[in-house]
Amino acid sequence: ASTSVPALSASYAEGDRKGVRSQIRSVTRFIMAISFPCMVGLMVLSQPLMVLLFGDADPISGKMLFYGALAVPFYSRSSRSTGILQGIDMMKIPVRNAALTIIFHVLMLLVLMVVFHMNIFAVVIANIFNGLFLTILNDLSVKRYSGVRLNIKKTYLIPLLSAVIMGAFVYLAYFVVDYIVGITAVSVLIATLVGMFSYFVLIIKLKGITEDELYRFPKGGTLIALARKMHLL
Numbered sequence: 001a002s003t004s005v006p007a008l009s010a011s012y013a014e015g016d017r018k019g020v021r022s023q024i025r026s027v028t029r030f031i032m033a034i035s036f037p038c039m040v041g042l043m044v045l046s047q048p049l050m051v052l053l054f055g056d057a058d059p060i061s062g063k064m065l066f067y068g069a070l071a072v073p074f075y076s077r078s079s080r081s082t083g084i085l086q087g088i089d090m091m092k093i094p095v096r097n098a099a100l101t102i103i104f105h106v107l108m109l110l111v112l113m114v115v116f117h118m119n120i121f122a123v124v125i126a127n128i129f130n131g132l133f134l135t136i137l138n139d140l141s142v143k144r145y146s147g148v149r150l151n152i153k154k155t156y157l158i159p160l161l162s163a164v165i166m167g168a169f170v171y172l173a174y175f176v177v178d179y180i181v182g183i184t185a186v187s188v189l190i191a192t193l194v195g196m197f198s199y200f201v202l203i204i205k206l207k208g209i210t211e212d213e214l215y216r217f218p219k220g221g222t223l224i225a226l227a228r229k230m231h232l233l
Helices: 004-013 017-044 046-054 059-068 073-089 092-115 118-144 152-180 185-203 209-213 220-229
Strands: none
Touching: 004 017, 004 073, 017 046, 017 059, 017 073, 017 118, 017 152, 017 185, 046 059, 046 185, 059 118, 059 152, 073 092, 073 118, 092 118, 152 185, 185 220, 209 220
8 A cells, every 4th residue: 555655646646647647556455355354264264363472262262353353454555555545645634534434433342332232342353344434435535636436346356255265275274284293383384375376376266366467576577477387277
């Protein structure tokens, strides 16, 4: 999101509306292509990750990470839209939206804790909706001031579908390896590598990302070379 600001600012200053919209579409697809598999991976490996990172085998902790991971795409998108608004010289809009979101967040947290007695899960749920609310406000502002329209299928549906299928592979890989080896760190590592590989294959085969877009990723040239060796491109 931050790296998109200079290019956006340049296009905006030159009055290149087409360039601005192209930059917005590109950075949005990039961020969603990363955040969806992150979300699914955290959900699928929620309990093992809590054990690996914190030595916490309490099922409640795993559930908190499982549900909390739903916030990943929302915060990714809100960060993206904040960067976009800054890039098109709408500096005050993200601050206003953030202020409204804080009010919404506090009110929702109070309702969940006082009325519904959800305790610590109230914090998790309020955090998810905090990201969602900020995303909605920022995205409406981006659409209003830039006029951009996103390809829903390529931006959201294909990355999400690829991530869900990846999640099934990660789940299977973790439990098979854990059954054979019985070491959490090894099981999580192998499951993560399986997830990376399967998502890479899926999002390319499902036409969720083009060669040009893949080139813009970090080490994009290496990724393209790998994809060609695997006959994905």
